[in-house]
Amino acid sequence: MRNYEVEIWMAFAETFGENEQFHQWLLSNGYAELAALSSSIRGSEAAFEWLMQHRFFDLAALDGAIDNKKEAALWLLKNGFEVFYHFAAAANHVKESIQWLQQQHLEIFIHIASRISIFRENQTYDYHKQHF
Numbered sequence: 001m002r003n004y005e006v007e008i009w010m011a012f013a014e015t016f017g018e019n020e021q022f023h024q025w026l027l028s029n030g031y032a033e034l035a036a037l038s039s040s041i042r043g044s045e046a047a048f049e050w051l052m053q054h055r056f057f058d059l060a061a062l063d064g065a066i067d068n069k070k071e072a073a074l075w076l077l078k079n080g081f082e083v084f085y086h087f088a089a090a091a092n093h094v095k096e097s098i099q100w101l102q103q104q105h106l107e108i109f110i111h112i113a114s115r116i117s118i119f120r121e122n123q124t125y126d127y128h129k130q131h132f
Helices: 006-014 021-028 032-041 045-053 057-066 070-078 082-091 095-103 107-121
Strands: none
Touching (some): 006 021, 021 032, 057 082, 082 095
């Protein structure tokens, strides 16, 4: 599990809102992998490839698990990324994973999962506006 400060995770959550400054802030402040993850979740294949090329396999698998790819979710569990496994499931409204995150006092991931879920439910992909 990657150990980012809560403020960094909150900036990541904000990349799923209307304000594009948070995405740029992540890029400019040493968190390119989180900017790439945000872009990948938004549908950028280039961002996914960047994650893979730079060996952020856990974040690439997280993106896949959010997209309901079972092999990605299993990879997360097999490789000790239980928090990311439940985070992805929470983004897909799996109540057991939301409860698990609550029990672990990881409400930040419930918040981010909710932001991702809302974004995805209201998004139509425009490939002309890719961030990465």
